[in-house]
Amino acid sequence: MLDSVKITRRQSEIRQALAGLVGKEKPTEDEVRNIEAMDLEFRQNETRYRAALICEDTERRDAGAELETRSGKQWSDLVAAFEVRQIIGALNEGRALSGKTAEVVQELRNSGGYKGIPVPxxxxxxxxxxxxxxxxxxxxxxxxxxxxxxxxxxxxxxxxxxxxxxxxxxxxxxxxxxxxxxxxxxxxxxxxxxxxxxxxxxxxxxxxxxxxxxxxxxxxxxxxxxxxxxxxxxxxxxxxxxxxxxxxxxxxxxxxxxxxxxxxxxxxxxxxxxxxxxxxxxxxxxxxxxxxxxxxxxxxxxxxxxxxxxxxxxxxxxxxxxxxxxxxxxxxxxxxxxxxxxxxxxxxxxxxxxxxxxxxxxxxxxxxxxxxxxxxxxxxxxxxxxxxxxxxxxxxxxxxxxxxxxxxxxxxxxxxxxxxxxx
Known part of the structure; x- marks a missing residue:
């Protein structure tokens, strides 16, 4: 779980606890100390929350860039492992395609019609x-x-x-x-x-x-x-x-x-x-x-x-x-x-x-x-x-x-x- 999400949940818990304490007309000494401690923690969490957002923004950008290019990288990896010898075996002896070669051929067939076997x-x-x-x-x-x-x-x-x-x-x-x-x-x-x-x-x-x-x-x-x-x-x-x-x-x-x-x-x-x-x-x-x-x-x-x-x-x-x-x-x-x-x-x-x-x-x-x-x-x-x-x-x-x-x-x-x- 992201740190910003954890801090947000803790802030909600503090606000809920403070709502019950500040409504009392005559709080006890322990309740007053709890109010001061939670108030201090709430202010500290605000600073931590802003710092977490800054750090996670960079992570989100990196993850977004990876997602934008992931499909192209996956296709390049598939084609890099493409074996022409499997095509020759399939055409000459009727062998079944296997592995990444079969995946590439299937993708090409889905994108267009071919009379024979498509080769990128x-x-x-x-x-x-x-x-x-x-x-x-x-x-x-x-x-x-x-x-x-x-x-x-x-x-x-x-x-x-x-x-x-x-x-x-x-x-x-x-x-x-x-x-x-x-x-x-x-x-x-x-x-x-x-x-x-x-x-x-x-x-x-x-x-x-x-x-x-x-x-x-x-x-x-x-x-x-x-x-x-x-x-x-x-x-x-x-x-x-x-x-x-x-x-x-x-x-x-x-x-x-x-x-x-x-x-x-x-x-x-x-x-x-x-x-x-x-x-x-x-x-x-x-x-x-x-x-x-x-x-x-x-x-x-x-x-x-x-x-x-x-x-x-x-x-x-x-x-x-x-x-x-x-x-x-x-x-x-x-x-x-x-x-x-x-x-x-x-x-x-x-x-x-x-x-x-x-x-x-x-x-x-x-x-x-x-x-x-x-x-x-x-x-x-x-x-x-x-x-x-x-x-x-x-x-x-x-x-x-x-x-x-x-x-x-x-x-x-x-x-x-x-x-x-x-x-």
């Missing part, structure tokens, strides 16, 4: 002891099924936000009006206006399905369970990371793919600058300046850059006008090295004559991510034991649904025609 995407993350890339996103809100992009994802390094969606679509209203202020020209004159306040909805829709198809040999299934689980997780995570990155930035919008950032420049209202000149640090400095002028960034440190390795190779080999500095060294003085991502997957290979590449710059203006990636539900794992029946193998198909959108095109800029040779 968090279960595909590399566990402790494995090599983990440095880039890990920091989402605004922890979601029950998916809470981050896979480690090492270029989309995460460029500030993309992953949204886990149970069902339906999500829209963001973005202000598109140009509301301006104006001074009254005369004493009785009107100020400028009225101006229409308009918005445009940017939606994520479940119209694009990504599938991962794997063949598992009989030898692999007979190996130790932990080795099989780690191998399957690495294959799934690597394949999904590569395909999502490619779709986010280079998706064609056709043949089932979502419309990526670079092909969707016109659709998303993204600024595209044709440099068509030798790549140098001044090109990126000018792009950062355009962000600052448009109020899309507060400084160069808020800008992220994605380039091809060939661009780094060329710039690092070209001496700048400054002594003992290459063009790449000058670029690092403009954009921090931690904000630069190199990729061969999310940007097209050098092409043309002279050979040229493209680059992408993003910024998170006002806390709004430059790119939104929506994923519906968990992985839907479907088993095919018949195709490879002659060899005793098993085929697995993992399906997920994803989409890409850009809320404000002013937070992104694409640079094209960055030539890798002097004119």
């Amino acid at each position: 995407l968090m279960a595909l993350e590399r566990r402790a002891g494995e090599t983990i890339a440095g880039a890990t996103p920091d989402p605004i809100q922890t979601r029950p099924t998916i809470d981050r992009l896979f480690p090492g994802s270029v989309a995460a390094q460029m500030g993309a936000q992953l949204i886990s969606i149970g069902s339906g679509a999500i829209e963001w209203p973005v202000t598109t009006s140009a509301v301006t202020a104006g001074w009254a020209a005369t004493e009785l004159g009107n100020v400028a206006g009225p101006t229409v306040y308009a918005t445009t909805d940017k939606a994520l829709k479940p119209e694009h399905n990504l599938g991962i198809h794997m063949r598992i040999s009989r030898k692999a299934m007979l190996q130790s369970g932990d080795a099989l689980e780690q191998a399957i997780r690495r294959d799934m995570a690597g394949t999904m990371q590569a395909e999502l990155d490619k779709a986010i930035f280079r998706g064609t919008g056709a043949d089932g793919q979502p419309l990526g950032v670079i092909p969707g420049v016109a659709t998303y209202g993204i600024t595209a600058t044709a440099v068509d000149a030798e790549i140098d640090a001044a090109v990126f400095r000018a792009a950062v300046t355009r962000f600052l002028v448009a109020n899309a960034a507060s400084g160069p440190g808020a800008v992220r850059l994605m380039v091809r390795p060939e661009a780094w190779n060329y710039m690092d080999g070209v001496a700048s006008a400054l002594p003992d500095l290459s063009e790449w060294d000058r670029l690092l003085k403009i954009i921090p090295a931690g904000n630069i991502a190199m990729t061969t997957n999310a940007l097209a290979a050098p092409a043309g004559s002279p050979s040229a590449v493209s680059a992408l710059l993003t910024t998170a203006a006002g806390g709004v991510a430059p790119i939104f990636v929506g994923i519906w539900g968990a992985l839907d794992m479907i088993r095919d034991p018949y195709t490879d029946a002659q060899s005793g193998g098993l085929r697995l198909t993992a399906l997920t649904t994803a989409d890409v959108t850009v809320a404000r095109g002013a937070q992104l800029e694409v640079l094209t025609g960055l030539e890798l040779a002097a004119a």
Whole structure:
């Protein structure tokens, strides 16, 4: 029992006892002494009561914070113990799921329908002891099924936000009006206006399905369970990371793919600058300046850059006008090295004559991510034991649904025609 509750009960007892004593016209000496003792105790208890409330307030705050995050912690603990090898055994041999793996599958089935066995995407993350890339996103809100992009994802390094969606679509209203202020020209004159306040909805829709198809040999299934689980997780995570990155930035919008950032420049209202000149640090400095002028960034440190390795190779080999500095060294003085991502997957290979590449710059203006990636539900794992029946193998198909959108095109800029040779 809390000390404050005990003190409150004792105060009630003292008041009840005092009520009977003070009503007497001629109390005895013992009764007078009791009144004085209880009065002193009552005043002391008031001080103790206030002190108890102060102490218990901190305890209540700590307990409340624990209760607010307890459900998320419990789910994370369940997924941390999720065993992919149980899924393989259930699909291949009909084994019953057990332990925390069965609890996770049951929770996922309750939240949405799956044709096969649902697998949380968090279960595909590399566990402790494995090599983990440095880039890990920091989402605004922890979601029950998916809470981050896979480690090492270029989309995460460029500030993309992953949204886990149970069902339906999500829209963001973005202000598109140009509301301006104006001074009254005369004493009785009107100020400028009225101006229409308009918005445009940017939606994520479940119209694009990504599938991962794997063949598992009989030898692999007979190996130790932990080795099989780690191998399957690495294959799934690597394949999904590569395909999502490619779709986010280079998706064609056709043949089932979502419309990526670079092909969707016109659709998303993204600024595209044709440099068509030798790549140098001044090109990126000018792009950062355009962000600052448009109020899309507060400084160069808020800008992220994605380039091809060939661009780094060329710039690092070209001496700048400054002594003992290459063009790449000058670029690092403009954009921090931690904000630069190199990729061969999310940007097209050098092409043309002279050979040229493209680059992408993003910024998170006002806390709004430059790119939104929506994923519906968990992985839907479907088993095919018949195709490879002659060899005793098993085929697995993992399906997920994803989409890409850009809320404000002013937070992104694409640079094209960055030539890798002097004119």
